[in-house]
Amino acid sequence: MHDKIGVLKYFLKPQHYDKYPLKWSEIFGNKKKIYVEIGFGSGEYMTALAKNNPDINFIGFETSLTALYKAQVKFYKNYIKNARVIQGDARLLIRELFPSNSISKLIVNFPCPWPKQRHKERRIFIESFINTLADVLKKGGTIELATDVDWYANEVYNNFKESEFFEAEEIIENFERPIKTKYELKWDKEGRNKYLFIAKKVKDNKIKRVLEGVSELPHKSIKNIDIDKLKQLKDKHIKENNMSFTVSSIYEDLLNDRYLLRVVSTDDDFMQQYYVSIYKKTNDWLVKLDSTTIPYRTPAVKFTIYKIAELVER
Numbered sequence: 001m002h003d004k005i006g007v008l009k010y011f012l013k014p015q016h017y018d019k020y021p022l023k024w025s026e027i028f029g030n031k032k033k034i035y036v037e038i039g040f041g042s043g044e045y046m047t048a049l050a051k052n053n054p055d056i057n058f059i060g061f062e063t064s065l066t067a068l069y070k071a072q073v074k075f076y077k078n079y080i081k082n083a084r085v086i087q088g089d090a091r092l093l094i095r096e097l098f099p100s101n102s103i104s105k106l107i108v109n110f111p112c113p114w115p116k117q118r119h120k121e122r123r124i125f126i127e128s129f130i131n132t133l134a135d136v137l138k139k140g141g142t143i144e145l146a147t148d149v150d151w152y153a154n155e156v157y158n159n160f161k162e163s164e165f166f167e168a169e170e171i172i173e174n175f176e177r178p179i180k181t182k183y184e185l186k187w188d189k190e191g192r193n194k195y196l197f198i199a200k201k202v203k204d205n206k207i208k209r210v211l212e213g214v215s216e217l218p219h220k221s222i223k224n225i226d227i228d229k230l231k232q233l234k235d236k237h238i239k240e241n242n243m244s245f246t247v248s249s250i251y252e253d254l255l256n257d258r259y260l261l262r263v264v265s266t267d268d269d270f271m272q273q274y275y276v277s278i279y280k281k282t283n284d285w286l287v288k289l290d291s292t293t294i295p296y297r298t299p300a301v302k303f304t305i306y307k308i309a310e311l312v313e314r
């Protein structure tokens, strides 16, 4: 049995920071170069790379909590010091968490190609993410994609070939690398073909980030609240420019003069779910982010707090 606290020390929660993009040299305590892996699965590839390359810092992104946990157990058992993991959609978080010219290499191994047309936007290397990479990668930095899906390798090759920011290398069929991922071992056993694609950044891009700068916890105090107006908020979709929110549930704690609102908000493609609490203080009411869920304090999150305060005030 391993020590659970020790294992979880690799889990970075960027929502708890108040300044973006993050200062990676402060997080790692050094200025070593940075490699990023998206969708590391059980983490065997990242563990081996981190172990063999102590002079590189590794940051992995996963949407799956199980994967995040399994990878951390591997890091812990291998005494890894130069790796961190983050939960969430890497395509959006890489844009927000890394400054320009900060990543030396991005690795994506055997991602789901999302073959259906209606799921196309879930693929990793869509145009918006290629533009993000052209900002956050160092000049001369590379992206490396391994896949068992021929049309997907070709699609990614074409996407990078069309980008003015990258030089696309020819796809290598049935490549061999010193470390194999879990999916790679599986596909090797089935005798599937596999493809390796590498692209090099040759020109800088500048993208717009949603979170740039300091991010405080938004709150607003109001004299009194109108309960009917509050209840009317349920399922309402409120939009202003590129920001919107919906209150999906309202919970009432009558004994303590307290309401909890479950909210989904979006800034363009950046969607988050969290709670807003409204509670009585001595002379007034306070509308604020509930501390059980800390979202990234994007403009839409601030808009949500101020708009709810405005709409429920009596």
Ligand SMILES: C[S@@+](CC[C@H](N)C(=O)[O-])C[C@H]1O[C@@H](n2cnc3c(N)ncnc32)[C@H](O)[C@@H]1O
Residues within 6 Å of the ligand: 038, 039, 040, 041, 042, 061, 062, 063, 064, 067, 088, 089, 090, 091, 108, 109, 110, 111, 112, 181, 182, 183, 184
């Ligand atoms: C098919 S698995 C491959 C796992 C591993 N790389 C391997 O080769 O064994 C793809 C992984 O990518 C993760 N994933 C998919 N989209 C993602 C995204 N946008 N951001 C972060 N992780 C993602 C999934 O949770 C899944 O664990």
